[in-house]
Amino acid sequence: MPLTTMALLASAEASGGNPLLKVDPGLALWTLIIFLLLLFVLWRYGWGMMIGKLDARDRAIRGSIEEARAERLEAEKLLVEQKALLDKTRREAAAMLQAAQQDAGTERQRLVDQAREEYERILARGREQIDQETRAAVAEVRKVVADLAVGVAGRLIDRNLDTPGQRELAEKFVGELERKGGAEA
Amino acid sequence: MIWATLTGIPLGLLAAAGGEGGPFDAGEMILHHVANGAAWVEGAWWSPSKAVLIMAVAALLVFLGVRRALAGYDDNGVPRTRWAQMLDPFVEHFYRDVAMAYAGPKWAKRVAPLLLTFFFFILTNNLLGMVPWADFFNLVRGVAVPSGSEPGAFKTFVLDGAATATGNFNVTVALAVVTFFAIIVFGVKKHGLVGHFAHLAPKGVVWPVRWFLLLPIETLSMFVKPFALTMRLAANMTAGHMAILAIISIIFLLNSVLVGIPVVGLALGVSLLEIIVCFVQAYVFALLSGVFIGMAIESHH
Numbered sequence: 001m002p003l004t005t006m007a008l009l010a011s012a013e014a015s016g017g018n019p020l021l022k023v024d025p026g027l028a029l030w031t032l033i034i035f036l037l038l039l040f041v042l043w044r045y046g047w048g049m050m051i052g053k054l055d056a057r058d059r060a061i062r063g064s065i066e067e068a069r070a071e072r073l074e075a076e077k078l079l080v081e082q083k084a085l086l087d088k089t090r091r092e093a094a095a096m097l098q099a100a101q102q103d104a105g106t107e108r109q110r111l112v113d114q115a116r117e118e119y120e121r122i123l124a125r126g127r128e129q130i131d132q133e134t135r136a137a138v139a140e141v142r143k144v145v146a147d148l149a150v151g152v153a154g155r156l157i158d159r160n161l162d163t164p165g166q167r168e169l170a171e172k173f174v175g176e177l178e179r180k181g182g183a184e185a
Numbered sequence: 186m187i188w189a190t191l192t193g194i195p196l197g198l199l200a201a202a203g204g205e206g207g208p209f210d211a212g213e214m215i216l217h218h219v220a221n222g223a224a225w226v227e228g229a230w231w232s233p234s235k236a237v238l239i240m241a242v243a244a245l246l247v248f249l250g251v252r253r254a255l256a257g258y259d260d261n262g263v264p265r266t267r268w269a270q271m272l273d274p275f276v277e278h279f280y281r282d283v284a285m286a287y288a289g290p291k292w293a294k295r296v297a298p299l300l301l302t303f304f305f306f307i308l309t310n311n312l313l314g315m316v317p318w319a320d321f322f323n324l325v326r327g328v329a330v331p332s333g334s335e336p337g338a339f340k341t342f343v344l345d346g347a348a349t350a351t352g353n354f355n356v357t358v359a360l361a362v363v364t365f366f367a368i369i370v371f372g373v374k375k376h377g378l379v380g381h382f383a384h385l386a387p388k389g390v391v392w393p394v395r396w397f398l399l400l401p402i403e404t405l406s407m408f409v410k411p412f413a414l415t416m417r418l419a420a421n422m423t424a425g426h427m428a429i430l431a432i433i434s435i436i437f438l439l440n441s442v443l444v445g446i447p448v449v450g451l452a453l454g455v456s457l458l459e460i461i462v463c464f465v466q467a468y469v470f471a472l473l474s475g476v477f478i479g480m481a482i483e484s485h486h
Contacts, residue, residue, distance in 0.1 A: 020216065020220060022220070022221070023355065024221065024234075024355040026230045026232055026233070026234075027221060027237065027353065028359040030237040031237075031359035034237070034240045035240075035360060039299065042298060042302050046248065046298075047251070047276075047302070048294075050255060050301075051280055051294060053258045053264075054273075056260075
């Protein structure tokens with residue numbers, strides 16, 4: 001036992017054994033045993049795991065922050081891409097619209113032209129047909145008129161006249177008619 | 186009139202409950218309460234006593250408390266149960282704000298367990314000392330064991346009740362010795378045997394100052410640090426109990442129930458203050474141990 005301890009013991013005994021100053025190496029030893037035992041047990045089965053939990057939480061928080069940052073960057077990138085895509089689409093749509101409008105214009109023009117052409121063609125054909133029919137009708141009329149005239153004249157003059165001389169006259173007359181009608185037509 | 190009547194009420198029963206026969210002796214009562222109980226094995230220096238029992242109970246409580254807290258964490262290390270959430274800030278504080286701040290991140294994992302064990306072991310002992318079961322058991326003894334008859338050995342240590350183990354300097358010196366050696370062990374681990382003890386005579390000053398001023402001061406400080414830890418804790422824990430007991434003694438000194446009304450209020454106030462002291466002293470012991478160990482690890486920077 002160290003000298004100081006003995007001195008303290010002696011003084012404690014001299015002061016009537018003041019229990020507050022009682023040196024008790026046994027108590028100190030027990031304290032040491034209990035504390036070191038607790039320290040060892042908790043070191044192995046307590047604090048290590050507890051600190052592990054703290055570190056795990058730390059990692060989880062750090063990971064979440066990193067993840068959030070990465071996700072935000074990704075989102076920003078996506079947003080820019082989307083915006084670019086949207087712009088492009090809008091431009092394309094505008095171009096398409098313009099092209100379609102242009103196409104529609106030309107198509108309409110083409111259809112109108114075609115329709116006009118068709119109309120003119122039909123008109124021309126109609127006119128031609130009318131001409132033809134008119135001509136045929138005129139020829140028919142001329143023939144009928146000539147025959148009629150001959151018939152009428154023959155009946156009127158009867159056999160006073162020889163047929164060839166009469167006919168020449170009649171034809172001359174019809175020729176005049178024709179000339180007259182041709183000028184009219 | 187009322188005063189005379191009330192002061193006349195004999196408090197003999199309560200005095201007997203204090204375990205002492207004869208006239209009330211405040212000093213004797215206080216010393217009996219703050220001192221460790223008798224050795225269980227008569228005459229043996231190594232004998233356990235009630236302080237040992239209290240410390241064993243405290244150690245068990247700390248272990249169970251830590252295990253219970255550990256069960257309350259989820260996979261991400263987030264405390265989910267109330268118990269885990271209660272202990273978590275203390276653990277985090279000692280790990281990050283003390284061990285990491287003073288000993289550096291590399292050493293924090295090795296220093297923090299020691300500081301945490303200090304804190305929770307001392308705190309539990311301090312708080313167990315606040316539970317007045319000693320007085321409860323003494324009351325039981327005063328009624329159950331007629332004065333003059335000798336209670337058996339089992340009854341002696343059970344009925345003797347509790348005590349504040351950390352109010353006994355034999356206990357605190359053992360804890361401070363742990364700090365003393367922890368400082369050396371961590372210092373030597375970091376800087377080597379020579380490197381650690383070289384800081385007793387720091388370089389960079391003229392040789393007379395170095396060898397005749399700093400060497401004695403540093404050497405002394407090596408022992409003063411744990412000594413201060415010892416005395417601070419023991420004195421603080423004892424003083425509060427003494428204050429409470431002294432205040433309660435007024436009732437018996439004046440032998441009056443009426444006096445008890447303000448006195449109980451006062452004792453309650455001091456008890457509440459003591460609960461704060463329990464936390465503060467446990468924290469101070471652990472924190473200073475951490476600071477001293479950190480100084481030994483970081484001393485050459």
